[in-house]
Amino acid sequence: MVLESFSNSLRETIRRVSGASYVDRSLVKDVVRDIQRILIRADVNVKLALQLSRDLENRAMSEKPPAGMAPQDFIVKLIYEELLTILGSESSLSLSPKTIMLVGLYGQGKTTSAGKLARFFMKKGMSVGLIAADVHRAAAYDQLHQISEEVGCNFYGDRNQKDPVKICRAALKQFDSLKIKIIDTSGRDSLDDELLEEIKKLKDAVRPDEVLFVIDASVGQQAGPQAKKINEVVGITGVILTKMDGTGKGGGALSAVAEVKAPIYFIGTGEHLNDMEIFNPKKFLSRLLGLGDLDALLEVAESAEITPEEAEKSVTRLMSGKFDLMDMYDVWEKFSKPGLIRKMIDALPLSRLGGPGKIDGSTIEGAEGKLRLYRTILDSMSYYEMKNPEVLNSSRIVRVARGSGTSVEAVRSLLKEYKAMKKNIKNLQGNRNFKKILKAQLRGGDLSLENM
Ligand SMILES: Nc1nc2c(ncn2[C@@H]2O[C@H](COP(=O)(O)OP(=O)(O)OP(=O)(O)O)[C@@H](O)[C@H]2O)c(=O)[nH]1
Ligand SMILES: [Mg+2]
Known part of the structure; x- marks a missing residue:
């Protein structure tokens, strides 16, 4: 990587x-x-x-x-x-109808990215036309044609036409009713005046809504000057950073991005047409640093409601593994504001939760409802029972269920959850990152250990 x-x-x-x-x-x-x-x-x-x-x-x-x-x-x-x-700034390519022109040097991934973009828009239900305006490389026409068949989108090319402007004019006319038009242009092995002239002419004739600079993440220091020059000539509106699955250092391409101040829209993560991700700088950086969604955490930390000393005390107690029903009550009472569970979960590194998409809205709503129910049950327990949950035998459970107007099953499920939570906390003991997250959440007044 x-x-x-x-x-x-x-x-x-x-x-x-x-x-x-x-x-x-x-x-x-x-x-x-x-x-x-x-x-x-x-x-x-x-x-x-x-x-x-x-x-x-x-x-x-x-x-x-x-x-x-x-x-x-x-x-x-x-x-x-x-x-x-x-x-760079956070910005995504809008889904409004548009003409997109891809520019970049030889072999950076323009043609592949054209296909990936086509698939991206097709998946959004938009009609797409790919335009073969690379008139220099003989195989370019076939490559894009084949990609269009794989994606199942429209294709325009003309093997006999050597003027890319004419190709694009004809293509745009034919594709008038399509929502998205993507122009694949020629590359060169280094930035020469001929290439700059060609893409400038094309841009002036076509007036694309987006000029996307395609750059291989593993190019080195030459990336910056290249990007600068192309930007001066055609005005780059966004970047596609390709081959992020490769083995380069990446800093050269990132410097180029910083140079042109255009947002990175997508990253290419493989040769296949599905291997493209929408780029989100904050998420990307947090992942790079191994911090989960740091930004969300910091936001929570900034809205500090309880003192760091209090937070430290609670965290230390939780992390010590001495965790009774009183602690659970304390945590739930303090932190059972609606909407906060989502925030907490979103802020955790996905890896710890077994990957994205595992926790959906209904799980969270369920968790919030359960939280309210459990607090009602805990309200019916004595202080002694809460400090010593192991004394809660069948007859005590029946009494608590009656007293709280709930059911024996509900009380048992609370106890089961308590045990699981205690075990989880034990397992997480010593995990620094977890401690940090917990502390930040506590300071912001948000904590649920549900679903962890
Ligand atoms: N691993 C990996 N390979 C990629 C990626 N994007 C493109 N490639 C490969 O890079 C090579 C060049 O890609 P093209 O899309 O042909 O590049 P191009 O910029 O159109 O090249 P020219 O038309 O010659 O200027 C191909 O072998 C692609 O399969 C990517 O994100 N990851
Ligand atoms: Mg190409």
Whole structure:
């Protein structure tokens, strides 16, 4: 995977910051130096790496953590925010009808991406036409034609026509009723005036809504100047970063993206036409850093309601494994606001939950309803029972069920859940990341251990 070593070293740095007993000038200096070295090693443009590390240092030295946020977490937040500036703004390609022109050098993945885009829009129920405007490579026509058959979309090409402008004019006329038109253009092995001239002419004639720059994630330092030049000539509106499944350093392509300041819309993750993902810079970076949806966590932490000391106390108690029904009640009473379970789950790294899509809306609604029911049951227990759940035998269970106006099954299911929760907490003991998430959630007044 591209960026793997980049990711590993960044994670290492994050771990070092999180694990530091306090934050001082020398830690900040060390971290800034680390980040700078990691960026340069990943092939990020030196100027950009220096700028970023300088900004990071300035912010770390001058800004104060918001109330309730530990200085360590604050430094992690700054690293995250500064790295995000390289990845560009968050923006997705709209689904309105449009003409898209793909540009880039030889072999970067333009033709493949044209097919992937076609499939993407087809899946959204939109009609698509692919236009073969690469007049230089003899096999280009056949390649795109074959892709259009695989995708099941319209195709326009003319083997005998050597002027891409004429091809596009005819194609757009024929495709007038289609929602999406995608133009595949020629590449060159280096950026020459001929290519620039060709794509400029084409752009002026066609006036596409989007000019997408296709770039292989593993290209090195030459990526920046290439992107800059193409941007000057045709104005890049978005980027498709291909071959993210490859073994490159990735920093060169990212520098190019930072240079043109256009959003990355998609990343290519394989040769197959399904291997394309919508790019979300925040999610991508959080994954790279191994932090789950850090942004959501930080938002929660920022709306601090209880003091860090209180949060620390609760977390320490939960993590100690001494967890009785009183604790469970405490947690539920404090944190059973509607909507918060979703937030908590969304903020967790997906891997810990067994992959995306596992937890849907109805599960969450169910969890919230159950939470209310369980609180009613707990209200009918004595303090002694809550501190010593093991004394809850059949007769006590019947009494609690009656007292709370619920059922024996409901009480038993609460006890079952309590046991499972206790076991989960035991299993998660010592997991630093979990502790951090928990702490942040507690500070924000949001916690449910349901579904974990
Ligand atoms: N692994 C991987 N391979 C890719 C990806 N995208 C494209 N490729 C491969 O890269 C090679 C070049 O892709 P093309 O789509 O032909 O590139 P192009 O920019 O159209 O190339 P020219 O038309 O020659 O300028 C092909 O072998 C593709 O299968 C990707 O995301 N991952
Ligand atoms: Mg091509």
